[in-house]
Amino acid sequence: xxxxxxxxxxxxxxxxxxxxxxxxxxxxxxxxxxxxxxxxxxxxxxxxxxxxxxxxxxxxxxxxxxxxxxxxxxxxxxxxxxxxxxxxxxxxxxxxxxxxxxxxxxxxxxxxxxxxxxxxxxxxxxxxxxxxxxxxxxxxxxxxxxxxxxxxxxxxxxxxx
Numbered sequence: 001x002x003x004x005x006x007x008x009x010x011x012x013x014x015x016x017x018x019x020x021x022x023x024x025x026x027x028x029x030x031x032x033x034x035x036x037x038x039x040x041x042x043x044x045x046x047x048x049x050x051x052x053x054x055x056x057x058x059x060x061x062x063x064x065x066x067x068x069x070x071x072x073x074x075x076x077x078x079x080x081x082x083x084x085x086x087x088x089x090x091x092x093x094x095x096x097x098x099x100x101x102x103x104x105x106x107x108x109x110x111x112x113x114x115x116x117x118x119x120x121x122x123x124x125x126x127x128x129x130x131x132x133x134x135x136x137x138x139x140x141x142x143x144x145x146x147x148x149x150x151x152x153x154x155x156x157x158x159x160x161x
Contacts, residue, residue, distance in 0.1 A: 005155055025047075026047060026069045027045075027046070028045075028066070029044065029048065030042060030043070030045075066079075066082075067080045068080075071141075075138060076107070076139050077136065077137065078107060080134065083133075084099065084127050099127055100123070100124070102121050103122045104122075107137035109137050110136050110137060111135070112135040113131060113134055114133070
């Protein structure tokens with residue numbers, strides 16, 4: 001019986017590692033560029049990676065948003081970066097643009113350059129002069145943690161019998 005339990009856990013571990021290292025990531029990019037005449041154009045890319053951005057760069061962007069979620073099975077990380085090039089150019093010209101950006105994002109904030117918070121929502125009231133607006137969070141998948149703990153407890157109980 002112990003050999004069967006050990007084999008099952010080896011299989012579960014290998015499956016978890018393979019699934020975690022494969023496709024548990026999502027990236028969403030948005031570029032705002034000058035459009036025809038006096039309009040704006042929005043170019044969006046989902047799961048296109050850095051090579052796709054190099055092959056089709058968005059020249060003359062007025063702003064760009066990059067959102068990434070990485071799921072590690074028992075936890076996940078979220079990262080968002082927002083660049084507002086037009087506002088930065090206006091700041092350099094001495095005519096700052098008023099801005100208000102809010103971000104409600106899951107998890108515990110582990111880093112940000114937000115100027116404030118409103119409960120769990122991050123708030124930016126100005127554009128940083130030297131970097132994009134950014135935030136990083138981590139969250140724990142509690143149902144998966146409890147399921148793994150129950151499976152380990154059941155294994156320990158079966159192993160001891």
